[in-house]
Amino acid sequence: MQNEIQIQLNHSTRYGILFLALIALLISTPGSAAQYAFITNQGDDSVSVINLKESRLTATLQVGSKPAGVAVSNNGKRIYVTNPESREVYLLDGIKLKTITHSQVGQGPLGIAVTPDGSRVYLADWYEDLVYVLDPEDLSILAKIPVGESPSGLEVNLDGERLYVAERDDNTVSVIDTHLNQVVKRIEVGKRPFGIRMDSRGKRLYVANVASNDLSVIDLDKLKVISTIPVGSTPYGIAVTPNSQRVFVTNQHDNSVSVIDANKLREIRRLKVGEFPEGIIADPTDGRIYIANWFTNELVVLDTEKLEIINRIPTGESPRAFGVFIAGGH
Template identity: 45%
Template sequence: MPAGLRLRGVALALALAAAAVAPAAAGSPAAREAYVTNQTGDSLSIVDLRAGTAAPEIRIGGKPAGVAVAPDGRFAYLTSPESKELVVFDAGTRAVAARLKVGEGPLGVAVHPAGDRVYVADWYEHKLFVVDPVAGTVTASVEVGQSPSGVAVTADGTRILTADRDSNQVSIIDAATLVRTGTIAVGQRPFGITVDAEGRRAYTANVASDDVSVIDLAAGQVIGSVKVGHRPYAVALTGGRAFVTDQYGGTVTVFDVSTLAVVKTIEVGAYPEGIEADPTGAAVYVACWEANTLERIDTATLTVTQRIPVGDGPRAFGRFLAPGP
């Protein structure tokens, strides 16, 4: 089993540090909850971001890893690689609504902005599957590169991108026709992939080359590379900056997306993985695998202001924040 799907039993105990979550900016409500997949714990932790506490864990099974919250927050879609399932979690009832068999090693997952399609990257079949969450069926698949991991969709819903880890490339797929329109060579072993709000640039965290590739989507090529910490996993974007989880470094590297200059390296809990920015831009949240925490980084001070205990082995690989109010 590849390193990206590995299981670990070691955990560090970190105490909860009290801190207030920054208020939402006008017209941009702060995220209400975080849906954190705990792979070793076989569970889901739902974190109340305002209270800074996690509810009792909910058993998911299949070693859940990927997560994508629907745009309206009604459902969270979780990938369980060991049980080969896409798990549909109902946010209202706080229960699993469906379990759908998808491929042989579902990992990365993303939801179309319309909310009517879910895209699942399959590590072993080297495909992107398209799932109708209402019908509960796989409606199509697209051949991509070897061992696709992260998935991202442009905000206008026209393009889907996969980070093809073992091909050292990104695949670009037309969302309407489901035709792969191109590939872009990036750094070594790309894992997480993130697209900016304008759909102009994409960023891959390259695990083996310890860097981030910056892609100009219109030109279809890499326009820059940023050296970050050891074993980068995923990228979050906010306020003109990129925040990169460095798994082996126990850090988050922050760089300016205009100059590509590193601004700061922030120490976080052991083995940071999933990362996402709050819609207000006031905070970035990162799941730390060995620390068993979800940690809040204040984007103004670039410091960790909160450490919230979650389940064992949190990954939160994808879009895990649920919209407010």
């Protein structure tokens, strides 16, 4: 690719600017559509691998006990799954669709995240109030970072230098410096923050507050809450569209998804999606949102333009899908 462009530039410098523009366009184009969704099924100790193009279940992988958290690497090759009951982390091969290794970590591994370059894995321990730093290939423990009470949702920023941690029972989000491996800032949010998600530009962090039924919006440059948006009852998971214009929030007790306009910072629609919606994520390219309905054991596919449900794909028992469950999703 680079050689090609070099040759073209040598051929004729007047095309240079055109080709530079083309390169800029290529770089700014989001990655390809995700191939698989990896759904943690807490009720039957498995991960459902769903082929997103064919809208069907491709494989079911047995993992530890009561899997909840999931993190898919940006290139889709590595899948990390937490098992709070058996206190294990599983590493799955995202291409061969099989287990590579697993390891005992902590007392209640729940939230999990992988850096954009895949070089480190972070795991929130619900009981120990720690974030573990893990090796991405052998899952060995590299460091432990003390955080607030009941850490749950995790997000890593675009350059991998910052880790954000929802601390459910402290009503805060902590900012961790990933070189120092320590909390450098603590931000007050709503009541019982659980799920968090960063937009694709890395400018904002959205926080779902389970007990105050609202969404805290954090400006990641200022590290301040710039808005608190009321949503439905018991918000749990968040997805942000690739253009960062729309935010979708699952409302567990309302069986709905709130659609938020990211510019106006308010709810513009509420869609009924099914019972007890939990994990949610936006595909990096094709204008779709995927939602795991915990009570009815299905993955709902939502068109983000028409705001219509276009498919329902069966999963295993009690899907949680807590985390980034497709490659490159937000």
